[in-house]
Amino acid sequence: MVGSVEVFSSEVNGKNGSLPEDFDPTAVVSEPLPPVVENEAIVSGNGIEKKGREVVLGRNVHTMCHEVTEPDMDDDITGEREAYMASVLSRYRKSLIERTKHHVGYPYNLDFDYGALGLLQHFSINNLGDPFIESNYGVHSRQFEVGVLDWFARLWELEKNEYWGYITNCGTEGNLHGILVGREEFPDGILYASRESHYSVFKAARMYRMECIKVDALVSGEIDCTDLKAKLFSNKDKPAIINLNIGTTVKGAVDDVDMVLKTLEETGFTQDRFYIHCDGALFGLMMPFVKRAPKVTFKKPIGSVSVSGHKFVGCPMPCGVQITRLKHINVLSRNVEYLASRDATIMGSRNGHAPIFLWYTLNRKGYRGFRKEVQKCLLNAHYLKDRLRAAGISVMLNELSSTVVFDRPLDEEFVRRWQLACQGNMAHVIVMPNITIEKLDYFLDELFQKRSIWYQDGKSQPPCMAADIGEENCCCALHK
Amino acid sequence: MVGSVEVFSSEVNGKNGSLPEDFDPTAVVSEPLPPVVENEAIVSGNGIEKKGREVVLGRNVHTMCHEVTEPDMDDDITGEREAYMASVLSRYRKSLIERTKHHVGYPYNLDFDYGALGLLQHFSINNLGDPFIESNYGVHSRQFEVGVLDWFARLWELEKNEYWGYITNCGTEGNLHGILVGREEFPDGILYASRESHYSVFKAARMYRMECIKVDALVSGEIDCTDLKAKLFSNKDKPAIINLNIGTTVKGAVDDVDMVLKTLEETGFTQDRFYIHCDGALFGLMMPFVKRAPKVTFKKPIGSVSVSGHKFVGCPMPCGVQITRLKHINVLSRNVEYLASRDATIMGSRNGHAPIFLWYTLNRKGYRGFRKEVQKCLLNAHYLKDRLRAAGISVMLNELSSTVVFDRPLDEEFVRRWQLACQGNMAHVIVMPNITIEKLDYFLDELFQKRSIWYQDGKSQPPCMAADIGEENCCCALHK
Numbered sequence: 001m002v003g004s005v006e007v008f009s010s011e012v013n014g015k016n017g018s019l020p021e022d023f024d025p026t027a028v029v030s031e032p033l034p035p036v037v038e039n040e041a042i043v044s045g046n047g048i049e050k051k052g053r054e055v056v057l058g059r060n061v062h063t064m065c066h067e068v069t070e071p072d073m074d075d076d077i078t079g080e081r082e083a084y085m086a087s088v089l090s091r092y093r094k095s096l097i098e099r100t101k102h103h104v105g106y107p108y109n110l111d112f113d114y115g116a117l118g119l120l121q122h123f124s125i126n127n128l129g130d131p132f133i134e135s136n137y138g139v140h141s142r143q144f145e146v147g148v149l150d151w152f153a154r155l156w157e158l159e160k161n162e163y164w165g166y167i168t169n170c171g172t173e174g175n176l177h178g179i180l181v182g183r184e185e186f187p188d189g190i191l192y193a194s195r196e197s198h199y200s201v202f203k204a205a206r207m208y209r210m211e212c213i214k215v216d217a218l219v220s221g222e223i224d225c226t227d228l229k230a231k232l233f234s235n236k237d238k239p240a241i242i243n244l245n246i247g248t249t250v251k252g253a254v255d256d257v258d259m260v261l262k263t264l265e266e267t268g269f270t271q272d273r274f275y276i277h278c279d280g281a282l283f284g285l286m287m288p289f290v291k292r293a294p295k296v297t298f299k300k301p302i303g304s305v306s307v308s309g310h311k312f313v314g315c316p317m318p319c320g321v322q323i324t325r326l327k328h329i330n331v332l333s334r335n336v337e338y339l340a341s342r343d344a345t346i347m348g349s350r351n352g353h354a355p356i357f358l359w360y361t362l363n364r365k366g367y368r369g370f371r372k373e374v375q376k377c378l379l380n381a382h383y384l385k386d387r388l389r390a391a392g393i394s395v396m397l398n399e400l401s402s403t404v405v406f407d408r409p410l411d412e413e414f415v416r417r418w419q420l421a422c423q424g425n426m427a428h429v430i431v432m433p434n435i436t437i438e439k440l441d442y443f444l445d446e447l448f449q450k451r452s453i454w455y456q457d458g459k460s461q462p463p464c465m466a467a468d469i470g471e472e473n474c475c476c477a478l479h480k
Numbered sequence: 481m482v483g484s485v486e487v488f489s490s491e492v493n494g495k496n497g498s499l500p501e502d503f504d505p506t507a508v509v510s511e512p513l514p515p516v517v518e519n520e521a522i523v524s525g526n527g528i529e530k531k532g533r534e535v536v537l538g539r540n541v542h543t544m545c546h547e548v549t550e551p552d553m554d555d556d557i558t559g560e561r562e563a564y565m566a567s568v569l570s571r572y573r574k575s576l577i578e579r580t581k582h583h584v585g586y587p588y589n590l591d592f593d594y595g596a597l598g599l600l601q602h603f604s605i606n607n608l609g610d611p612f613i614e615s616n617y618g619v620h621s622r623q624f625e626v627g628v629l630d631w632f633a634r635l636w637e638l639e640k641n642e643y644w645g646y647i648t649n650c651g652t653e654g655n656l657h658g659i660l661v662g663r664e665e666f667p668d669g670i671l672y673a674s675r676e677s678h679y680s681v682f683k684a685a686r687m688y689r690m691e692c693i694k695v696d697a698l699v700s701g702e703i704d705c706t707d708l709k710a711k712l713f714s715n716k717d718k719p720a721i722i723n724l725n726i727g728t729t730v731k732g733a734v735d736d737v738d739m740v741l742k743t744l745e746e747t748g749f750t751q752d753r754f755y756i757h758c759d760g761a762l763f764g765l766m767m768p769f770v771k772r773a774p775k776v777t778f779k780k781p782i783g784s785v786s787v788s789g790h791k792f793v794g795c796p797m798p799c800g801v802q803i804t805r806l807k808h809i810n811v812l813s814r815n816v817e818y819l820a821s822r823d824a825t826i827m828g829s830r831n832g833h834a835p836i837f838l839w840y841t842l843n844r845k846g847y848r849g850f851r852k853e854v855q856k857c858l859l860n861a862h863y864l865k866d867r868l869r870a871a872g873i874s875v876m877l878n879e880l881s882s883t884v885v886f887d888r889p890l891d892e893e894f895v896r897r898w899q900l901a902c903q904g905n906m907a908h909v910i911v912m913p914n915i916t917i918e919k920l921d922y923f924l925d926e927l928f929q930k931r932s933i934w935y936q937d938g939k940s941q942p943p944c945m946a947a948d949i950g951e952e953n954c955c956c957a958l959h960k
Contacts, residue, residue, distance in 0.1 A: 027771040028855045032847040034634045034768075065626040068839060070846040085843055089596065089836075092621075096603045099618035106617050108604050116569065118598050121796050123576045124588050137586050138579035138899045141572075146545040154514045169649045170829035180687060200828055207660060209689040288514075291507040310829070316601050317797075318829035348680055349650035349790070349798035351831070356569075359548060363565055366550040367512040378506035419618045 033070060104429045104443055105420035107247075107282040107403075109314035111434030114357055125352025129343030131166045145355035151362050152321050155288050156305050158298035165323040166345050167309070167355045171281035172200035174306025174322045176346050178277030179204040179241065181304055181328045185275050186239035192231065193243035194223035196250065198279060201243045210241070219470040220398055221245075221253025225263045232267040240264065240274040246296055246305075247283030250423050251396070251469075252403025252430070254283060256294045257302065276302040281320070282430070283401070285312045289371040290378070293400050303328060309358050312370075312432065319354035373433045377402040381431040384440050391448060394462065394476065396469035402431040405469055407462050409447065410454040418443060425463045513550060584909045584923055585900035587762040587883075589794035591914030594837055605832025609823030611646045625835035631842050632801050635768050636785050638778035645803040646825050647789070647835045651761035652680035653826050654786025654802040658757030659684040659721065660826070661784055661808045665755050666719035672711065673723035674703035676730065678759060681723045690721070699950045700878055701725075701733025705743045712747040720744065720754040726776055726785075727763030730903050731876070731949075732883025732910070734763060736774045737782065756782040761800070762910070763881070765792045769851040770858070773880050783808060789838050792850075792912065799834035853913045857882040861911040864920050871928060874942065874956065876949035882911040885949055887942050889927065890934040898923060905943045 066088055075081035100110050128135040131145045145167050153163040168174050175198065183189060191210045193201045196217040205212035213235070216227040223245070232240060242264075244255040257278070264274055278284065278296055284307030287293040296305060304324035309315045329344050365373070381402040388395040388406050395406040408427040409415050420427040429435070429443070454460055464476035471479050546568055555561035580590050608615040611625045625647050633643040648654050655678065663669060671690045673681045676697040685692035693715070696707035703725070712720060722744075724735040737758070744754055758764065758776055764787030767773040776785060784804035789795045809824050845853070861882035868875040868886050875886040888907040889895050900907040909915070909923070934940055944956035951959050 028769045028851050028858075029771050032769055032851040034637055034847070065623045065630070066839060068627045068631040068842045070848065071844065081844065085840065086596065089600075092623075093599055096600070096605070096619055100603060103618060108606070108617075108619075110604050110619070112602075112604075114601055116566065118601060119573055120569075120576070121594055121598060121601065122592075123580060124590050124592075124790055124794065124796055125576070126588070126790065126798055136896060136899050136901055137588075138583060138896070139576055139588075139590070143545045143572075147548045150545070151548040157514055169831070170827050172826075172828040176826075198828075207688060289508045289512055291509050308829075310604055310606065314604065316604055317831040317833050318606055318827075346652075346656075347650050347798075348652040348678075349788075351649070351797040353797050359546065360565065362548045364551065364561065367514070368550065371508050371512040375506055375508045378508075382506060416616060416618070419616050421616055 099419070102417055103419045104435055104439065105418060105427070107308075107311045107430040107432060109310075109312055109432040109434055111432075112314040112316075112357075112361065114316065114360065117353075117356060117360060120353065120356060125356075127167070127350040127352045127355065129345060129348060129350075132164070133343070139352070141352040141355050144359040145352075148321065148355050148358045148362060149323065152307070152323055155285070155367070156296060156298055156323060158323060158325070162326050163298075163323055164326045164329040164344070165321065167350065167358065168306070168320040168322050168345075169347060169351065169354075170310075170318040171198070171279070171306060171308040171320050172203075173346050174281070174304075174308075174320045175200045175243070175277070175279050176204050176207070177322050178279070178304035178306055178324065179210075179243065180208060180346070181324055181331075182241035182275035182277055183208055183210055184331055185303070185328060186241060186273075189239035189241040189275065190235055191241045191243065192228065194228075194245065194248075194255065196221045196223075196248040196253065197243055197245055198249050198281065201279065211238075217248075217253070219468075220396075221248045221251030222398075223255040223260065225256075225259050228260065229263045229267055232263065232269065236268060240269055242274060242276045244276055244278045244302075246278050246280035246287055247401065247403070249281075250403075250421070250426060250428065251398060251405055252283070252401030252428070253398050254287065254293065254400045257296060257300060258294050261300060271301045274301075276304075278302055278305040280305050280307045282308065282311045285370065286374045286377070286402070287400065289367075289374040290400055298323075298325070309354060312373075313358060313361050314433070315354060315357045315361075317351070317354065319351065319358070321358070377431045377433060377435075380435060380437060380440060383437060384429060384431060384444070387440075387444055389475075391444075391451075392475050392480065393451075394465040394469060394474045396473040404429045404431065407465050409450065410460065411450060414446070414450055418446075424468065425465055426468050579899070582897055583899045584915055584919065585898060585907070587788075587791045587910040587912060589790075589792055589912040589914055591912075592794040592796075592837075592841065594796065594840065597833075597836060597840060600833065600836060605836075607647070607830040607832045607835065609825060609828060609830075612644070613823070619832070621832040621835050624839040625832075628801065628835050628838045628842060629803065632787070632803055635765075635847070636776060636778055636803060638803060638805070642806050643778075643803055644806045644809040644824070645801065647830065647838065648786070648800040648802050648825075649827060649831065649834075650790075650798040651678070651759070651786060651788040651800050652683075654761070654784075654788075654800045655680045655723070655757070655759050656684050656687070656826050657802050658759070658784035658786055658804065659690075659723065660688060661804055661811075662721035662755035662757055663688055663690055664811055665783070665808060666721060666753075669719035669721040669755065670715055671721045671723065672708065674725065674728075674735065676701045676703075676728040676733065677723055677725055678729050678761065681759065691718075697728075697733070699948075700876075701728040701731030702878075703735040703740065705736075705739050708740065709743045709747055712743065712749065716748060720749055722754060722756045724756055724758045724782075726758050726760035726767055727881065727883070729761075730883075730901070730906060730908065731878060731885055732763070732881030732908075733878050734767065734773065734880045737776060737780060738774050741780060751781045754781075756784075758782055758785040760785050760787045762788065762791045765850065766854045766857070766882070767880065769847075769854040770880055778803075778805070789834060792853075793838060793841050794913070795834060795837045795841075797831070797834065799831065799838070801838070857911045857913060857915075860915060860917060860920060863917060864909060864911060864924070867920075867924055869955075871924075871931075872955050872960065873931075874945040874949060874954045876953040884909045884911065887945050889930065890940065891930060894926070894930055898926075904948065905945055906948050 071081050125141050127140045149165045191205050191212040194215045194217045216224040218224050306322045309319035384404045385395050385397040397404050405426050405428045408422050408425050466474040551561050605621050607620045629645045671685050671692040674695045674697045696704040698704050786802045789799035864884045865875050865877040877884050885906050885908045888902050888905050946954040
């Protein structure tokens with residue numbers, strides 16, 4: 001007899017405590033297949049399904065998806081299932097190769113080879129909770145994670161015994177963490193972020209029920225410190241939690257940490273009344289190597305820095321690094337209710353493979369290797385900008401950036417083919433280490449050829465980009 | 481000249497606009513190595529570092545970590561670096577094999593073979609944002625993700641055009657999402673969760689600034705509906721957001737959704753005044769196959785269900801599945817500010833490999849395969865419980881569970897060796913598909929042998945477990 005059944009029956013009022021004599025808790029349902037909803041799921045021969053469904057608010061159509069189908073009873077014998085899956089995966093791999101080849105729009109370094117780590121895919125590696133507190137689960141990679149964290153703490157100049165951090169699932173998690181730490185430091189603080197900030201920053205404000213003030217941005221995409229100053233001044237009575245963009249998503253603009261600190265000082269915010277989170281998703285790893293960049297360093301009174309691992313470093317799956325001051329985590333930890341003292345991460349279970357990927361690349365490249373790649377990216381970005389400019393195309397490249405912004409191609413087909421991220425009239429190419437001159441030439445050739453078609457009859461004109469990237473960068477009929 | 485530099489200099493007041501003639505934005509720093517902090521990092525010959533650091537509040541010691549070191553200039557030629565890394569990884573792999581072999585404590589199915597997917601590790605697969613809305617980034621796996629989501633929606637009986645969901649990074653993200661959806665439905669709702677709930681539930685309450693009421697649990701671990709009733713009754717004026725545990729973390733107890741619905745009804749909560757999130761991290765995939773389990777189904781007025789992918793399914797990295805009603809997401813989406821209409825996930829970038837792992841296993845096993853594994857796990861759990869009971873050890877196994885709770889081994893060495901999750905006097909083994917009778921015998925032999933040493937002199941006695949698992953399950957001197 002299962003002891004706990006008696007516990008249930010005796011303690012739960014209103015529940016019939018008696019169980020049949022033949023009760024077998026291990027009995028499973030006789031027919032495990034839930035019924036299929038009618039008028040749905042017309043499966044074609046190869047298991048790929050085209051759904052004729054209407055677009056619903058908040059949800060787009062089910063596009064071609066690889067349906068999961070129930071194995072036939074004899075699949076083990078015939079091998080049909082394995083064969084079908086192998087064919088799906090083979091086709092998929094082919095498409096990944098093609099898509100990877102034509103990718104220029106997102107800040108992902110697609111050039112990596114983790115073949116040496118293939119043997120680890122057989123393990124369920126999970127860094128549960130805090131990187132610095134071992135859990136009883138032994139299949140983890142904390143020894144790699146802490147090595148990676150030390151490397152980044154050194155990059156951003158925070159001493160080993162003064163930092164805390166962890167490897168996140170993505171840039172968003174870094175922002176969620178940094179802003180949460182800020183809010184816990186200043187429960188009634190106001191979140192300030194420029195309107196060019198990543199949408200996860202505003203998502204955080206909403207999630208955390210924080211007052212959030214959007215600050216204007218310059219045409220470059222950089223935070224407008226004049227506007228910031230005015231807004232700080234009008235809200236002097238509440239502490240400030242500031243999100244700084246070390247590379248905005250669209251224009252790759254770098255907020256000037258020194259100018260923001262000056263603005264805080266000028267408006268009377270002392271260091272005990274503000275918290276700065278630096279969203280360094282992409283450029284957090286590049287800026288330290290650029291000579292003239294306003295340095296992102298914990299020697300300045302910033303609270304946290306996050307960076308993505310799948311961007312400049314390159315990684316099969318999204319991941320990121322979050323570094324903050326240990327004292328902030330102590331504030332969290334002192335509150336016993338919080339996280340039940342178990343950990344100070346956003347997620348509980350954490351991907352243990354990501355730290356090993358990062359460790360592998362950091363060890364191979366080193367600080368010097370990254371410096372070389374940063375230089376290459378900036379040079380190639382200038383090459384791209386110069387060639388676009390020479391062709392009479394509106395284009396902007398911020399001085400500390402490898403994000404080349406230009407007018408959105410007229411043809412969505414072309415946008416999709418090259419996987420360009422677009423906003424309004426703008427499209428951009430982000431020059432990552434895998435974007436070589438050859439690839440840029442390939443891209444430019446196609447673009448120029450297409451433009452000669454789009455604009456051949458003179459009826460269509462490239463849009464005016466002055467409001468987006470400034471008059472001096474605009475090559476529209478009026479400004480060229 | 482970089483156009484945007486002029487933008488900066490002309491627009492930013494207080495910033496010195498003039499740049500030197502020889503300004504080169506691509507110039508990188510001459511010495512990229514940040515200085516190492518003094519009195520730290522005593523690196524031994526093999527690069528593994530033992531740090532003699534004090535324990536700091538909120539942070540444990542840096543344990544043995546694999547430091548990232550700067551490559552030597554001639555590493556490319558000598559191959560020393562590659563050799564060093566290969567040796568680290570080889571030793572690490574060896575330890576993973578050993579740790580995987582001795583794992584019985586966490587609900588992770590470590591038995592999988594994704595060799596066929598090894599070829600995909602070369603791609604940076606990212607399912608940015610919503611699974612149903614394609615982004616321009618082409619290297620994604622939405623076609624697999626949606627297939628997996630359809631499978632789970634069918635399992636939990638929600639029609640294809642009525643659900644929304646996504647593949648998360650872990651069970652915590654599922655809880656964060658479900659509770660957020662509940663809060664958006666009922667902004668002034670109170671979160672109710674039994675004290676046996678996963679800590680991420682209370683973390684969510686704190687993050688989201690929600691009022692949260694802890695409900696008592698029965699000895700079995702199940703939510704105490706008498707206490708729930710009293711607490712609902714005292715807070716009748718505010719909507720209820722309820723977290724149900726479909727398998728508690730420690731005791732594997734399943735909250736009875738039917739009884740909770742009855743309690744809501746009895747206290748006057750109509751369906752427009754409550755939201756139920758089911759945390760099915762482990763058992764969400766098992767319960768549908770157990771004959772007598774209170775069925776988790778969207779035919780009942782529940783709002784969301786989450787399940788982990790690395791638990792019963794098995795996956796190299798943590799992941800999970802979150803399914804909710806499409807109408808709830810529409811509530812979120814109607815608020816334009818929220819997530820900038822981009823997506824309704826918690827994370828932005830999402831691991832595109834996880835859906836393929838899940839797709840692969842679901843396709844191979846099917847509903848029938850999972851039913852078989854569920855039965856095997858329940859049978860093996862009973863085997864373990866019976867053998868412990870026969871040996872006079874306090875033990876509890878809930879009727880719908882494969883979590884076997886027994887008294888915590890006296891020796892922490894043994895706890896670590898078998899990676900047992902412990903709480904107070906309790907330890908547990910969670911019988912997953914990879915926990916065979918042979919492995920259980922191996923474990924039991926060691927346990928019995930150790931116990932004969934721990935308790936040989938009669939000075940030490942196993943603790944009384946009556947308060948933890950009930951008198952009838954306790955085999956202490958008093959209760960046996």
